[in-house]
Amino acid sequence: MFIKNCWYVAAFSKEIVNLNLFSRTICGMPMVFYREEDTGSPVALFDACPHRFFPLSKGTLTSSGIQCGYHGMQFDANGKCIKIPGQDSIPESACVQRFPLLEKNNLVWIWPGDPALADKDKIPTFETKDRASSGMDFSCFDVHSPDWLHSGGEHIRVESNYRLVIDNLLDLSHADFVHRNTIGSSHTDNEIQIDTHFDELTLHHLWSMLDTKPPHVYTLANDIEPESVDFWLDTHLFLPSTFILEHGVTATGEPREKGVCLNNINALTPETETTTHYFWVQSLLKTEGKEAKDKQIVDLWRKLTKNVFAEDEWALAEQQRNLSLLGIEELASQQRVTLETDRPSVLANKIIAKMEKKENEIQA
Amino acid sequence: MFIKNCWYVAAFSKEIVNLNLFSRTICGMPMVFYREEDTGSPVALFDACPHRFFPLSKGTLTSSGIQCGYHGMQFDANGKCIKIPGQDSIPESACVQRFPLLEKNNLVWIWPGDPALADKDKIPTFETKDRASSGMDFSCFDVHSPDWLHSGGEHIRVESNYRLVIDNLLDLSHADFVHRNTIGSSHTDNEIQIDTHFDELTLHHLWSMLDTKPPHVYTLANDIEPESVDFWLDTHLFLPSTFILEHGVTATGEPREKGVCLNNINALTPETETTTHYFWVQSLLKTEGKEAKDKQIVDLWRKLTKNVFAEDEWALAEQQRNLSLLGIEELASQQRVTLETDRPSVLANKIIAKMEKKENEIQA
């Protein structure tokens, strides 16, 4: 099932371009996106004309909205029909659902559920305490941010249910196996300090290794390499499926912002029951006077992440293929072995189960 | 569901060639066609051997009928088994269903339902009143017709339910949108005269525009171009799904036969629930002493129609894809917006609903 009454990333701002219709299926619903000519505001409508369910995205965009490509009915940005060729009266029912959108920090968020319940304050965000965490309100993806330099956004279409991707991100112990050839490395010699806490909306699973040899990937673009670093991988999940992964290294004992601080946005949006839109960004906390170096680090992480997430994409598709072969629709409810590293995933699944229950009540 | 107790076009005569087995699925049933060696009469049998359901169309044609390609059972034109290799007695039950066929005017019509109910008089035809309508009994597709010159028949396999194609043909207002780049043109300045009438078997939806500028497509092959014409587009539907579209122009006030008169046969035959056989022909009323010119006009309309119907094919597949995504099996029963131009389609759907009810009674 889909939890529809919440905010998901629908698209990167750059994907919705003036004078162009853009279609994407979200939570099983076909949607068409465009920008209003005058305001530039993004619009999302149900992608089926109420007349004969022809996809509106196959029509044309006019200055006043979409013209259906089959019989020419025109719809404004509210989904209201404003013209029917060959007839004067327009029936009340001639309209398509408009989905609430919010555009912020280069992300276009959508509320695929009941528009009356759409609440701007429920948009995913995390607490911003100091400079190192200042991008956690997703401003790390703002191109004009004074503090953050991002990699550009990437969209992957993963061939698995979105909950398999959640489990993947909540158990980074898979890195040594799925990512053996890219970022995998064995840290079993050092003690990982783990802190997991959560509330109704967010789940935080924090990993740190103090006084350790710097992982290879953080040293690639660095001129000077500290002998020993503190290393963190802090996974923050805004339920159901929007992540920021804070990661980086700093010289042992030093504050984070003195080191290399990265925010990895991972926003998952269900497409169908077995496919997921995966939007990701890597963003770096800038170091004053080191523009060229920062650019180099971000470029490196963009390339690296592309390779790494291609490995996840493969693994998730293999997992989904096996589940489909075995006739398993939903993993969380299965009799299966649960490991200690599954704790965050089990917690998340409990909260999601609650959200699904609430969703069923809304839809009933 | 399929209405099986009526006549559909199964094939053009030219598709069923001597000494050749030809397979086509109609109303969800696999069928094999061939011509009897002695009489040349077309035969249609259920395309599954009663022994092991091997497709008979993958066997071989002998002078006495089909020999199954698996174990060599032979069936005559009545579907009766006449030989079983290795045994002398032939069980009564060793037979396949033969479907009634009628061949006339280069069309092979089939009755996919109960053979006992097949009635020759129920074959689609329309009234023939004067020379301009003389081909409406489908004789406009007779190669020896003294009056009509046809384009040759074309077969399209449309990726949609046949009822979506009916709706498409009953609402030609789509021309300005789907066919924007081919035959679309805006006639909104002239008043269209519309007459819709129907009975239990036929529905007629007649469009005419008097005293209008001749539409571009009718002037392409003409040497002299009248300043003002009367223009008609008369859609005749023999329920459930056989159309003739009369169209043409004549100098304002003149009788039709003095102008350019075309008959466009459009015969729809359900293949599966989401695919349709679409047989079409364009045919021109001949002008005495203008053979070369007539040939030129027909050629032009064949090429043009090919392009135009490729646009319909695309639009219908997009519509069906969206309906399938939305889980909508049957459009007519949906809560949806109905336009004034839908009147013929709504009427047709009411008659089809009655036919389906009757069909259910036959099958029960």
Added chain:
Amino acid sequence: MFIKNCWYVAAFSKEIVNLNLFSRTICGMPMVFYREEDTGSPVALFDACPHRFFPLSKGTLTSSGIQCGYHGMQFDANGKCIKIPGQDSIPESACVQRFPLLEKNNLVWIWPGDPALADKDKIPTFETKDRASSGMDFSCFDVHSPDWLHSGGEHIRVESNYRLVIDNLLDLSHADFVHRNTIGSSHTDNEIQIDTHFDELTLHHLWSMLDTKPPHVYTLANDIEPESVDFWLDTHLFLPSTFILEHGVTATGEPREKGVCLNNINALTPETETTTHYFWVQSLLKTEGKEAKDKQIVDLWRKLTKNVFAEDEWALAEQQRNLSLLGIEELASQQRVTLETDRPSVLANKIIAKMEKKENEIQA
């Protein structure tokens, strides 16, 4: 349905290679195969990690067993988890099913059902009475056999339910039609002697033609050609689906071993409801001092059988496609015409029906 509590060929020995994971679906279950490093014994495990159902075959093989490619859990050859990265305790439930295997004569047999019921003595075999039948315990596929020279094993994936393949092999009258262009030939002038006998486990359908012209295919590699031969085609089925087809010719009145004696192993293993693994071998009884000639005959039969079985593969896929179109899941239960040549197939289907009943009782 699948009969799981019996032995099927899972693979040729050569397919399971040291240091390599090999996956194959059997009776609808994904399985992973490998050889134990120390003993070389083949192992078959359920191909889904009990943690998140990731296919184990996509992991890596270590000296102690399989390491899952997702989170690194390790399983020994018994399917027992022996290591979980990052935790010390291993839950009892952390295991995957191990399937009993038996390797003999280059064949790896599997018991896909309840391991407790797996009985070595139930492995398919046929009685060995004299030298001509000495390979009927499948030793004709032993590369070190003093008596038999085999063609190498071939694996086909047939696009049909395994029972359609059984019917195919039990009614060789299809040869004159499906194999018209390869081995088909009309023997209707000679009387075929037929003996069909069976018990709970095996069915034997024996064809012989005495004092007949030698069939073309047996004379191809022979220098001297007897004018008249005795010809046999003895189909032996070990239920549900393991065949040896004895075939050959000898000069009329002479014992078989004086002529050309071939054993054709045909082992069918259900993959899914509509696909089948088909393992085949041709093996020749050696003639003393004629190594080169024997080699030549076996090579000829390998090439010939490859072509012949490609014809069966085509016919079976066509049959299955038609059955699927008609919504027929199981042929044996259909109202259909049964021929005299179907007797072995009807008998086999009765025994299989009993086996399925028993299987349902085991699974209940």
